[in-house]
Amino acid sequence: MKVDLHVHSTYSDGSDSIEMVMREAQLNGVTHLSFVDHDTTAGLLETQRLGEHYGIEVIPGIEISAYDFKRDLKVHILGYNYQPEARHIKQLCDSLLKRRHAHTLWQIEQIKKVGFRLDLDTISKAAKPSETIYKQHVMQQLTSASYSSDAYQSLYKRLFKGDGPAAGDIEYVDAFDAVRAVVADGGIAVVAHPGQLDSYELIPELIEVGLGGIERNHIDHDEQDVLKVESLANQYQLIMTGGTDYHGSFGKSVQIGNITSPINLLFS
Numbered sequence: 001m002k003v004d005l006h007v008h009s010t011y012s013d014g015s016d017s018i019e020m021v022m023r024e025a026q027l028n029g030v031t032h033l034s035f036v037d038h039d040t041t042a043g044l045l046e047t048q049r050l051g052e053h054y055g056i057e058v059i060p061g062i063e064i065s066a067y068d069f070k071r072d073l074k075v076h077i078l079g080y081n082y083q084p085e086a087r088h089i090k091q092l093c094d095s096l097l098k099r100r101h102a103h104t105l106w107q108i109e110q111i112k113k114v115g116f117r118l119d120l121d122t123i124s125k126a127a128k129p130s131e132t133i134y135k136q137h138v139m140q141q142l143t144s145a146s147y148s149s150d151a152y153q154s155l156y157k158r159l160f161k162g163d164g165p166a167a168g169d170i171e172y173v174d175a176f177d178a179v180r181a182v183v184a185d186g187g188i189a190v191v192a193h194p195g196q197l198d199s200y201e202l203i204p205e206l207i208e209v210g211l212g213g214i215e216r217n218h219i220d221h222d223e224q225d226v227l228k229v230e231s232l233a234n235q236y237q238l239i240m241t242g243g244t245d246y247h248g249s250f251g252k253s254v255q256i257g258n259i260t261s262p263i264n265l266l267f268s
Contacts, residue, residue, distance in 0.1 A: 003032040003261040005059065005080065006192070006215070006243025008251075010127075012037035013134040015248030018046050021256060022054045028257040034061035034243070036078055036192075039093040039100070041086045042129070062089060063192060064181075065096060067172035068202045075191065075199045077178040078215065078241070082187030092173055092181040097132045099170040104133040107159075107166035114165045116142060135160055136250040147251055175202060176209050183210035190241050193218040195225030200232070207236050217242025217259050219252055 008014035009021055016024075018035065025033050033056050035047050041062055051058035064077040082089060108118050118141055127137040135156075142159075145151040159166050182189040190213035194200050203214060216229040217240075233240050242261040244254045 001031045002029050002257055004030050004243045004246070004257050004259070005032075005034040005061065005241045005261045006036055006063075006078070006218070006259075007033060007246040007256060008037055008063075008248075009035055009043055011035070011040055011043035011130050012132070013130075013136045013247060013250055015136070015140075015250040018043055019050055020248075021246070022047075022050045022056060025056055025256045026054045028255060030056060030257040032057045032059060032261075033256075034059040034080060036061040036063040036243075038063050038134075039065055039096050040130075040132075041082075041089060042131075044084065044086075060084065060086075060187070062086075062093075062182075064089070064093060064178040065100075065172050066175040066178040068175050068199065070205075071201065073199070073202075074172065074197050075175045075202060076193065076197065077175060077182065078190040078192045078213075079178075079182035079185075079187045080190065080241075082182060082185040086185050088181040088184040089187075092177060096170070096173055100134070101132045103168070103170045104135065104138065107135070107168075108133075108138060110165040111138070111142075111159055118142070135166075136247075138166075140250075147247075147249060148253060175206060179206050179209050179211050183212075188212040188239070190215055190239070193220055193245070194229065195222070196220040200228055203232055203238075204236065207238075211238065213239035213241055215242060216240040216262055219245055219254055219259060 009018050047058045062079045066075050066077050068075045123137050127133050179189040189211050191199050192215045214229050240262050244259045246256050
C-alpha cells in the first residue's frame with residue numbers, strides 16, 4: 001500500500017480539484033488517500049465516487065482548525081473514518097466556516113483600502129466549490145508568483161502578518177471539542193503536525209477525551225519530531241499517520257504520495 005492521509009482540494013484552501021488530485025495520486029501509485037479539507041466534509045461524496053473510478057480507496061477525512069486555550073496555541077485536529085453524516089463535526093465546524101468567510105471578506109476590504117484592486121465576484125468564483133473564501137484565494141488575485149517565492153511570501157507577510165492591513169485571525173474551536181466531535185461521529189481523532197504548531201504538551205490531555213493518534217510523517221517534521229511522535233505514540237498507545245499536506249500551488253512543493261502514512265490501521 002501507498003497511503004497519503006493528508007491532502008487538500010478546492011473544497012477548502014487547495015488549488016487543485018478532487019479529480020486533479022486523484023489523477024496525480026494514481027500516477028504516483030497511491031492506493032489510499034484522505035482529503036482533509038479544512039473544517040468541511042462537503043467533498044466526501046465526490047471523493048468516494050472518483051476514488052472508485054481511479055481505483056483508489058478513499059478514507060473520509062477532515063482537518064479541524066482548533067485551539068489550545070491553555071497554552072494560547074493553534075492546534076489542528078485530523079478526523080478519519082467518521083460516519084458519512086458527520087453530524088457532530090458539521091455542527092462544530094459550520095460556525096467556524098462562517099467566521100472564516102466573514103473575516104476574509106473583511107480582509108478583502110482592508111486590502112482594497114490600501115490601494116490594491118480586488119473583485120469579490122472574481123474571487124468567489126475562483127474559490128468554488130468552496131463556499132468559504134480563504135487568504136489563498138485572495139493572494140491568487142493579487143500575484144501570479146509561486147507560493148514558495150520571495151515575492152509571494154513578502155506580499156503575504158506585508159498584508160496578513162504583523163501590522164499588515166489584513167492581519168488578525170478568527171476565533172477557533174476548542175481542541176477538546178474537536179476531538180469529541182470526531183469521536184462522537186465514530187471517527188479517529190489525530191493531532192496534525194505537532195512539530196509545526198508545537199502541540200506536543202497537549203497530546204496527553206487530549207487522550208482523556210478520546211484522541212486516537214498523532215501525525216508522524218509531515219513535510220515540516222524533522223528527525224527530532226519523528227522521535228517525539230514515536231515516543232508519545234508508544235507511551236499512550238496511539239496510532240501514527242502521515243501525508244504530504246498537499247495544497248497544490250497554494251502550498252509547499254510536494255508530490256502526492258511522496259510522504260506516506262506509516263500505518264494501515266485505518267483500513268482494516
